[in-house]
Amino acid sequence: MSTNLLIWIILSPLIGAILNGGLYFYHIKNKPVSDLTFSLIGTITPFISFLITLSLFLRMKDENIIFNQQLFTWLNIDKLNIEMALLGDNLSIFMTMFVTFVGWLIHIYAVGYMKGDKGFGKFFAYFNLFLASMLILVLADNPIILFIGWEGVGVCSYLLIKFYYGKKENVIAANKAFIVNRVGDFGFLLGVVTLFFAMGEVDLSFTSIEANLGNASPELLSLAGFLLFVGAMGKSAQIPLYVWLPDAMAGPTPISALIHAATMVTAGVYMVARFHFLYIDLGDIGLFIAYTGAFSAMLAAFIATRQNDIKKILAYSTMSQLGYMFIAVGLGFYSTGLFHVFTHAFFKAMLFMGAGGVIMALHHQQDIFKIAQHRASLPIIGFTFLIGVIAISGIPPFSGFFSKDAILAAAFQEGQYLIWGMAMFTAFLTAFYMFRLYFIVFVAPSPQRKKYVYTPKTVTIPLLILAMGAIGAGFLNLPSIFGGHHLVDTWLAQLNSKTIHLSHSTEYILMLLSIGVASLGIYVAYKKYANFDVSKPEEEVGLIGNKFYVDEIYDVVFVKSLKKVSTFIDKVLDTKIIDGFIMNSSSGFVNIGKKVAMLQNANVRFYAAFMLVGMTCVFIYLFITLGL
Amino acid sequence: MISLTSLAFVSMALFTLGAIGVISRKNIFVIYMSIEMMLNGINLFLVTFARYHFNMDPQIITIMVIAIAAAEAAIFLSVIILLFRSKKSLDTDIFTTLTQGEKS
Amino acid sequence: MVDLLFLGLSFLAIGGALAMIVYKDPMYSALGVLISMLSVAGIFALLNASFLFMVQIIVYAGAIMTLILFILMFLNIKEEDLPNEPNKFKLIALGAVIMIPLNFLVLKAVSKLPAKDLLLTNTDFGDIGPIGTVLYTDWLVAFELISILLLIALIGSIVLAKKRNKKVKNKGAVS
Numbered sequence: 023m024s025t026n027l028l029i030w031i032i033l034s035p036l037i038g039a040i041l042n043g044g045l046y047f048y049h050i051k052n053k054p055v056s057d058l059t060f061s062l063i064g065t066i067t068p069f070i071s072f073l074i075t076l077s078l079f080l081r082m083k084d085e086n087i088i089f090n091q092q093l094f095t096w097l098n099i100d101k102l103n104i105e106m107a108l109l110g111d112n113l114s115i116f117m118t119m120f121v122t123f124v125g126w127l128i129h130i131y132a133v134g135y136m137k138g139d140k141g142f143g144k145f146f147a148y149f150n151l152f153l154a155s156m157l158i159l160v161l162a163d164n165p166i167i168l169f170i171g172w173e174g175v176g177v178c179s180y181l182l183i184k185f186y187y188g189k190k191e192n193v194i195a196a197n198k199a200f201i202v203n204r205v206g207d208f209g210f211l212l213g214v215v216t217l218f219f220a221m222g223e224v225d226l227s228f229t230s231i232e233a234n235l236g237n238a239s240p241e242l243l244s245l246a247g248f249l250l251f252v253g254a255m256g257k258s259a260q261i262p263l264y265v266w267l268p269d270a271m272a273g274p275t276p277i278s279a280l281i282h283a284a285t286m287v288t289a290g291v292y293m294v295a296r297f298h299f300l301y302i303d304l305g306d307i308g309l310f311i312a313y314t315g316a317f318s319a320m321l322a323a324f325i326a327t328r329q330n331d332i333k334k335i336l337a338y339s340t341m342s343q344l345g346y347m348f349i350a351v352g353l354g355f356y357s358t359g360l361f362h363v364f365t366h367a368f369f370k371a372m373l374f375m376g377a378g379g380v381i382m383a384l385h386h387q388q389d390i391f392k393i394a395q396h397r398a399s400l401p402i403i404g405f406t407f408l409i410g411v412i413a414i415s416g417i418p419p420f421s422g423f424f425s426k427d428a429i430l431a432a433a434f435q436e437g438q439y440l441i442w443g444m445a446m447f448t449a450f451l452t453a454f455y456m457f458r459l460y461f462i463v464f465v466a467p468s469p470q471r472k473k474y475v476y477t478p479k480t481v482t483i484p485l486l487i488l489a490m491g492a493i494g495a496g497f498l499n500l501p502s503i504f505g506g507h508h509l510v511d512t513w514l515a516q517l518n519s520k521t522i523h524l525s526h527s528t529e530y531i532l533m534l535l536s537i538g539v540a541s542l543g544i545y546v547a548y549k550k551y552a553n554f555d556v557s558k559p560e561e562e563v564g565l566i567g568n569k570f571y572v573d574e575i576y577d578v579v580f581v582k583s584l585k586k587v588s589t590f591i592d593k594v595l596d597t598k599i600i601d602g603f604i605m606n607s608s609s610g611f612v613n614i615g616k617k618v619a620m621l622q623n624a625n626v627r628f629y630a631a632f633m634l635v636g637m638t639c640v641f642i643y644l645f646i647t648l649g650l
Numbered sequence: 651m652i653s654l655t656s657l658a659f660v661s662m663a664l665f666t667l668g669a670i671g672v673i674s675r676k677n678i679f680v681i682y683m684s685i686e687m688m689l690n691g692i693n694l695f696l697v698t699f700a701r702y703h704f705n706m707d708p709q710i711i712t713i714m715v716i717a718i719a720a721a722e723a724a725i726f727l728s729v730i731i732l733l734f735r736s737k738k739s740l741d742t743d744i745f746t747t748l749t750q751g752e753k754s
Numbered sequence: 755m756v757d758l759l760f761l762g763l764s765f766l767a768i769g770g771a772l773a774m775i776v777y778k779d780p781m782y783s784a785l786g787v788l789i790s791m792l793s794v795a796g797i798f799a800l801l802n803a804s805f806l807f808m809v810q811i812i813v814y815a816g817a818i819m820t821l822i823l824f825i826l827m828f829l830n831i832k833e834e835d836l837p838n839e840p841n842k843f844k845l846i847a848l849g850a851v852i853m854i855p856l857n858f859l860v861l862k863a864v865s866k867l868p869a870k871d872l873l874l875t876n877t878d879f880g881d882i883g884p885i886g887t888v889l890y891t892d893w894l895v896a897f898e899l900i901s902i903l904l905l906i907a908l909i910g911s912i913v914l915a916k917k918r919n920k921k922v923k924n925k926g927a928v929s
Contacts, residue, residue, distance in 0.1 A: 624745070624747065625743055626742055626745070627674075627676070627681075627742060630673050631849075631852075634669060634672075637856070638852050638853070638855050638856065642855045644859060645858065645859050645862075648859075652756065652873065653869060653872070654864060654867060654869065654872065657797075657872070658860065658864040659861065660767060660797070662857050662860055662861065663768050663771070664768070664771055664794070666853045667768070669849065670775055670846055671771075671775040673845065673849050674845035674848070675842065676837040677780055677783075677839075679826060680780060683774055683783060683787045683822065686818065687771055690790065690794055690814075697798055697803050698872075700801075701802050701880075702872065704879060706879075706888045707888075709803055709805075709806055709880060710892075710893050713806070713809060713885075714900055716809060717813075717900045717903070717904060718903065719814070720813055720904065721907035723817075723818045723822070724907045724908065724910070724911040725907055725910050725914070727821060727825045727911070728910070728911040728912075728914035729914060730825065731825065731828075731914075731915050738835065739837065740780075740831065740836060741837035742837075
């Protein structure tokens with residue numbers, strides 16, 4: 023049913039962004055504005071979005087309706103009709119709920135983290151703008167509006183990664199993120215265009231695409247599905263477009279928490295789920311998606327075992343968990359994948375915020391061995407970090423276990439034993455490297471005497487709230503063998519996702535296997551790192567330590583070759599041939615003009631001579647015609 | 651031996667030498683005298699044909715030409731005096747203020 | 755006899771013209787022109803144009819060339835005032851090449867005319883009487899216009915050669 027509230031979910035942070043931006047200009051040009059003003063505007067606006075979403079959610083739960091809002095017609099050219107409309111069905115409101123909630127908590131956290139930074143107002147303007155773009159993406163009624171949000175989050179990601187623009191590496195990392203994302207976006211746009219032409223050029227909203235899917239030929243639909251997934255590859259950091267995610271850790275920790283853990287990177291998963299009606303019939307493309315997810319998960323887990331930067335380890339673990347999500351949605355288990363998105367948002371954001379707290383307490387030190395050498399006593403952060411690490415490893419009863427186990431069961435049920443095997447091995451590696459991180463940062467014996475460092479309440483309270491979510495969120499989708507009611511699955515029933523219906527004994531065995539694998543990982547990490555000598559850090563060497571040289575390969579294959587081609591075109595084609603041709607023809611004209619101008623040299627005898635020559639020509643002509 | 655062709659030859663020779671003098675000499679006096687030479691050659695041509703056809707008209711025309719030459723002499727020489735006063739030289743190549751290309 | 759006379763006069767005419775274009779000193783050029791004019795007058799006489807013979811000597815040789823020589827000497831030309839002409843002979847050659855087609859054309863055309871004997875006759879053709887008659891009957895308007903032209907030339911030459919004080923004053927005011 024139609025409502026006017028949907029637009030305010032988006033407009034609230036957008037207005038916050040504009041206000042913060044305007045006040046920031048005022049702040050740097052005229053009088054300084056206090057940080058309190060910026061933070062109030064920056065944190066109240068996402069909370070307003072959350073409240074609106076909550077009210078819509080409650081109404082939807084009671085009355086079983088969906089909301090939509092038609093704003094205006096954006097483009098109406100011949101057969102192309104794009105409306106600016108918002109759709110608040112179960113999937114959108116589900117995503118919006120946790121996006122606004124986690125986003126609001128991270129905004130509060132950022133108030134404490136960014137304190138004292140001279141770009142404080144600018145940060146909150148960008149942050150709110152990001153939230154508005156993400157909400158446009160999630161609430162869109164047709165793929166074009168989704169693409170607006172898609173691009174918007176890419177831009178805000180760029181702006182925020184290069185927030186500390188004083189260091190050149192940060193700007194380069196931001197450029198890399200944007201450019202790699204752009205490659206994906208190109209694929210996405212091609213996919214939308216293919217869909218448009220494949221369906222015979224009908225109205226482009228999601229509901230109408232779903233209705234008209236029969237018009238299109240299967241080959242074009244496969245192509246469209248593949249191209250749309252290319253966009254997801256870029257945005258959600260899967261192979262081969264993942265190289266930007268580790269470098270994106272150059273930005274401040276709040277944005278790593280929000281953008282690169284909970285929201286932007288899950289946009290790809292959301293998009294595949296949103297196009298469920300397309301992918302459900304494309305079994306081959308779905309399998310391809312699942313394999314991509316599996317390989318990305320494994321590759322990321324391998325690399326993470328040898329990284330020394332705390333945020334980079336978490337970045338690779340994000341990529342790995344995204345791989346899991348894609349395994350689920352690739353095989354048709356959309357609600358399972360989205361459930362993992364939901365739980366992952368909580369514990370990953372919490373892990374990042376905890377890491378940020380540690381970094382802040384040790385004056386922006388990010389190497390885990392150096393953090394261990396100068397360890398401070400951070401009780402709350404340590405506690406929440408432990409909860410997050412346990413959750414991500416998949417140990418019950420924390421949320422990560424339920425969502426990850428559901429994905430593993432899904433892979434097993436579909437008969438994709440290779441994917442299941444890879445996912446199990448990745449679970450082992452995940453437990454291993456996450457606990458390696460925990461042990462080194464918080465447990466291994468340190469030469470430093472522990473001294474207590476105060477962390478502000480704006481950091482600790484969101485951490486505790488998220489910890490509760492990390493623990494409790496799993497119970498929202500409790501499978502029936504535990505007597506649960508599959509709340510998330512029933513909520514997202516519109517997606518017609520496949521459900522898990524293995525026999526109970528098989529499910530128990532699978533669960534025990536995954537718990538066993540995770541425990542094995544924890545044990546190995548414990549043996550190796552609980553008493554590690556932190557004064558002799560592990561180096562990032564070898565194939566794994568150098569991230570399988572993927573960045574270097576990309577550099578040689580794509581960057582250097584393109585640079586050679588463009589240098590050639592610039593120096594040779596442009597300067598010598600094209601410019602040379604034009605400049606020479608113009609100077610040729612000038613020279614001819616100069617030579618002609620020599621005829622007018624005001625020398626009288628010269629003129630007289632020329633007159634005589636003219637007469638001579640006439641005489642010659644006369645001679646010839648008179649035939650003498 | 652006085653044939654039409656030889657008389658025509660003499661008159662054309664005078665005309666040609668006058669034309670050559672106009673374009674090859676720089677001295678303003680010589681240019682003027684070459685112009686007079688050209689007129690002379692034409693006068694001879696006219697008178698030849700007056701005698702050839704026994705017609706008076708070319709001779710009258712010759713008188714006109716001589717009168718015009720006299721008038722031209724007066725003006726031309728005044729101009730030569732003016733030019734000599736301003737530039738103190740008899741070179742015709744130095745009057746180049748109306749030039750379009752490089753000033754020589 | 756007449757032939758020899760004609761030959762000699764032609765040589766003098768052409769030689770005088772050649773002297774005019776070759777010599778650097780304008781005095782020598784003027785003298786060359788004078789000789790040429792007198793020779794042409796002689797040829798006029800051989801062609802039965804007795805009046806024109808006299809007019810040529812009186813007006814051309816006597817007035818115009820005298821005027822030229824007068825101005826030449828009036829301007830008090832020294833050696834350094836004369837322009838130096840390094841390419842004189844090259845330009846003369848060039849001019850000769852340019853003028854060849856015209857000569858060729860005219861001489862060819864004239865040679866096609868039927869030949870006639872152009873000796874002196876005993877008629878009064880070319881005498882002053884018949885010329886005067888034709889001049890005042892058929893060519894009256896031209897005659898009057900010529901006299902107006904001479905008047906204009908007279909006024910013009912005086913105006914052009916006058917010293918202008920005002921012009922000098924203007925020059926001083928501008929600079």
